[in-house]
Amino acid sequence: MATAAARAAIGDSEFDRDTAAVPRPGEPGTYDIDLSAGWMIISALNGGYLLAVLGRALREALPHHDPLTITAHYLTASQPGPAVVRTETVRSGRTMSTGQASLFQRDEDGQDVERLRVIAGYGDLDALPDDVRTSATPPPMASYANSVSSHDTPGVSPLPGSAAILDRLDLRLDPATAGWAVGAPSGAGRMRGWLGLADGRDHDALSLLLAADSLPATAFDLGLKGWTPTLELTVHVRSRPAPGPLRVSLSTRNLAGGLLEEDGEIWDSADRLVAQSRQLARAPRG
Template sequence: MSDAKISEFDRATALRRRQPGVHDALLDEGWAVGHAVNGGYLLSILARALGADLPHPDPFTISAHYLTASLPGPATVRTELARAGRTLATGSASLWQTDDTGTEVERVRVLATYGELDQLTEDVRTSAKPPHFPPPQECFSPRDNPAGSAANPAMTDRLDLRLDSATVGWALGEPSGSGEMRAWFSFADGRDADALSLLTTVDALPPAAFELGVTGWLPTVELTAHVRARPAPGPLRVALSTRNMAGGFLEEDCEVWDSEDRLVAQARQLARPR
């Protein structure tokens, strides 16, 4: 496949295997938010490495603890198998970067259990309902940001996000107080969603806490995502909510629904407003 046919996301999360369990990555400045690189994008890179090294291909549940801010540039991913079972396999992975003094610094550590999504039963007894909000053409694109598109994080250009106008009060200085955020999610270049990209989707929207009046950088301490089904083609619906802001930390819950009304991913993160 020629490079031109590879999606921007796949190029930006590509790995080169240096030796068994060790991969080279290049963190793309196009996925930056401020000086650091987005946590969901990092999760997809770590998940790609584990998918290559574990005996099952798909992340079923992955927990990431963010240690230090990852910066655009070279990175190393190291994986370690914990257990390989018949249907599930568990492993750890870490992403490292070399700092100005030549010291290798750990950025993110993950622990994940993998399986094969195609082997799951077709049985669906989900009682959760997809979020209801207007179609994409009636939603707010960050490209229409009243503060100018330069005010958007770099990663905004990689995505086609359409935010429910009921949850963009924060962008006008009038947060609704609801602690909710909803959006349609697609890649700007039209790449279809898959298990790996869902891990970027769960951390791609503006924080739900913006609608509570929280501003500025909201670093993730820990994020756990469950991938429950391979997403159907088409735009995804993402619904975030924050219910427990206390003691200088907050949780954010995320649901991702595909075009066939399936709850394909659930995630929760613990974040610390600065």
């Protein structure tokens, strides 16, 4: 468990401030939030950031603290500004609780529009058995020092519009999967990199939800350019991460019908597989 000092430091992070959900008086399970433009990518808010927003609201609403499995369906693009998260406790058991949540924003006509909907199972990561039987191994990749920061190639991007999120991340790509940034994609559909938060906050279960959608899209390594909107994202949190940067590995094996999947693995500094993800996205149309 994190110490009181560590938890206090986490609370001072920009990530925590920008995902904070304020309970609405007189409406149990309903939370108000001001979505921050600091997590924009192109013309919409990053899907991992939004997943963490709803993940935090569910943590407040449910009797258990840690997301073990969480699935989001993205219905319409979310924008910075006021939003409402409405949660529901579906089931509450001894070791796991299940809940769902939706995020709403007002449109130009003053109507509530549902942006995304989540269903999740929560538990206590510290109470899970410590038995590990796995054939998974950490991804082969360059060291942190020898990886490519987004600031190493200023102005090089296949995406027009905002990249504000990059200022909030310490993202360093494995050079073997960064060729697309200089016009030389490998065609393998892989993306690997080191990931931290720019303000030095250590990762926890909630920031793993952000990490699952923080690397550039594997579509870029396939030689495609343009926005790759997420339709559905599932994250399985397996353990609380050790301090230090994460290693994130994404791969796509099948692009068909204008859709592609991304399978993700997230490893911590102690070489543990702390989260897995799968995302279904629409291939760029450009």
